[in-house]
Amino acid sequence: MKSLRFISAEAFVSNAEFARKSLSSIAHNLFPLLFKASYLLEQGEVIHDLVKNWPLVDFNVGKLLGTTVDYQEDLSHRTCTVCLESCLTGLRDYVLNHPSPYVKRLKVVDLTERNYELVVQALLKKCYCPLKICCVSFRSDNLALQKFFYIIKLTEPSLLRKLEIVHNVRLEMEHLEILFNSIHFPLLMSLTLPARTFNVRRFTATDEQMLTNIGEKLGEMTQLTELSMPFSILTGRIQGLLSPLKTPLKKLNVSNCSLNHADMAYLANSFHVNHLEALDLSGHNIPDLYPSTFFKLLSHSSSVLRSLTLEDCNIQDTHVNMLILGLSPCQKLEEFKFLGNPLSSHALKQLFTFLRELPMLKNVEFPVPMDCYPIGITYPIDDVSLCRFDHQKYESVAEELKFILLQANREDVKASTPFFGSYDAAVQETNNELGAYLIKSFKEAVEKFTISLNKMS
Incomplete structure (x- = not known):
């Protein structure tokens, strides 16, 4: 207004x-x-x-x-x-x-600004300009590694508070070690790494030492309180990476990181857990793999937890009572996202009846009810099948869920189902560049394939 x-x-x-x-x-x-x-x-x-x-x-x-x-x-x-x-x-x-x-x-x-050449020119000339450029936040999006390493050195990394390396920046663990060994980030508070930065499935003894070195470098960032590592394979290595940190994390994103029971046990008992305000554990089969450890984690973080994301976690109707029990102490929760879980309309109504009692809650992202999809649908649902559901029935259920909120005078709670995940404005702004890059990559792949066929013939 x-x-x-x-x-x-x-x-x-x-x-x-x-x-x-x-x-x-x-x-x-x-x-x-x-x-x-x-x-x-x-x-x-x-x-x-x-x-x-x-x-x-x-x-x-x-x-x-x-x-x-x-x-x-x-x-x-x-x-x-x-x-x-x-x-x-x-x-x-x-x-x-x-x-x-x-x-x-x-x-x-x-x-x-998102134009690489213009930003580089501006950074190179900053010493001679009346207005000096000072980067406190830097986002690298759809950038070749060579360009990233060049521009990051121009930004005065010692002043950076936030560093995001995302969307098609092919930064792997060895590159991250080089980055941390060559550049220091003493004031860095927030770090986001691209998908598959870590992949322990192909680790050697050298890689284990490299991971230890990276953990130690993270420990030198005494201001670091936000860490996002989605879609890295970190099975059994969370403790090695996070235990060197001197400052407790307030935000942690380890979605789709293939965490095992040891990882969850470390998180539930670490000194970070009492400070976690935002946690993303999407992509883990929580009810089957480590239910008790997860609820211990929730219990320890309940006094400060404000945002919880549990997308594609195989939470089913039989787990709703257990989930409600785990969330009950989280009275400061403002945001709860649980898209992609196989829950029925009845289970969602039961869950919303509980959620409306959380006094600080402002945003809920809930899945399309399982009974809106054809019988036999399997989870996680692929992109092709994602929108093939009974839209009229979904709208009816969504209205019932919102009515449950209205009955408790909770008009302040926004409840929605973003079918393809939460909107990322930064991705939307660069979709043309990403599209051009994908077309270029596809063209190169076809050309190489054609050359190989010609050689064979």
């Missing part, structure tokens, strides 16, 4: 000519409000003049466009070329602008 202030700001910037002429009379503390309103309405000229005359010390696009008191919607994931270009030209003119009604106070600028 928009406040009266925000509605007024929209009305003000909607007349670009009037707004630009009136900026010299605007109070400094209204500039952030006008910036977000201008971005929402894609008023590039107004954005340019706002930035050109920016009177504040900080210009953080993420904060300016994120959730605010006057307008809760987060605009930071919206791509608007006109607005971003206006920001950059405004910054340029801010530096070149001599006579100004405002004293130049701007010290920090926070922008996002």
Whole structure:
């Protein structure tokens, strides 16, 4: 919902000519409000003049466009070329602008960019620019390893707080060891690694030592509290990787990591467990492999746990009572995701009747009921079969589940079924690049196959 202030700001910037002429009379503390309103309405000229005359010390696009008191919607994931270009030209003119009604106070600028060549140029020239680029968060997406290693050294890694290496960056364990041996990240708080960084199924004695070395390097990152390693094969190695850490983790993603009982036992008894605010254990057959250990983990983390993800964990109707018992102490839980589990409509209603009693709960992602699919469907459901269910019956069940929430006056809880997983804005923004890369890879594979056939003939 928009406040009266925000509605007024929209009305003000909607007349670009009037707004630009009136900026010299605007109070400094209204500039952030006008910036977000201008971005929402894609008023590039107004954005340019706002930035050109920016009177504040900080210009953080993420904060300016994120959730605010006057307008809760987060605009930071919206791509608007006109607005971003206006920001950059405004910054340029801010530096070149001599006579100004405002004293130049701007010290920090926070922008996002996904063009590798432009970012490299900017980082190489930062020593000579009036406005210095300072990276506190870096995301590498669909980037060749050579380019990644080159650009990461330009970012001043000693200042990085967050590092995400995702989506088609082919970083394997030996590359990670080289990265940690050659570059130090003393202030790093959050680390995300790409799929298959680790694969213990092909480990040698040398690889075991390499894993130990990586664990020790992680231990040197005394600020690290968030670690995400989805789709790595880490069977029996969680303790070796996490035990060297000096600071307890608050967020841990080990989804689809093929954890065994020893791994779960370590997590349930480690010094991390009492601090875990977000945990993702998706892709593990929890009810059959280690039910008691898992519930011990839940019990120990219940006082702080805010987000729990258990997608594709083979949770069935017979496990619902046990799940409710395990979740009961988690009174601070704000988010619960359990897509991909074979649960019936009846089991979901039983679960929602419990979930509505969790006082802090805000978001639930639930699976399509098993009885909405054809008889004989197997789990995990493949992508082809995922949407082949009785949509009318699903809508009816979804309404019943929401009614269960409404009966307890829990309109604040959002319940949904994202059929293909949670929306990732960063993936959406780069889907064209990823698509182009996949087409290129497919073309190269076909060419190699054709050459091989020609040689055989």
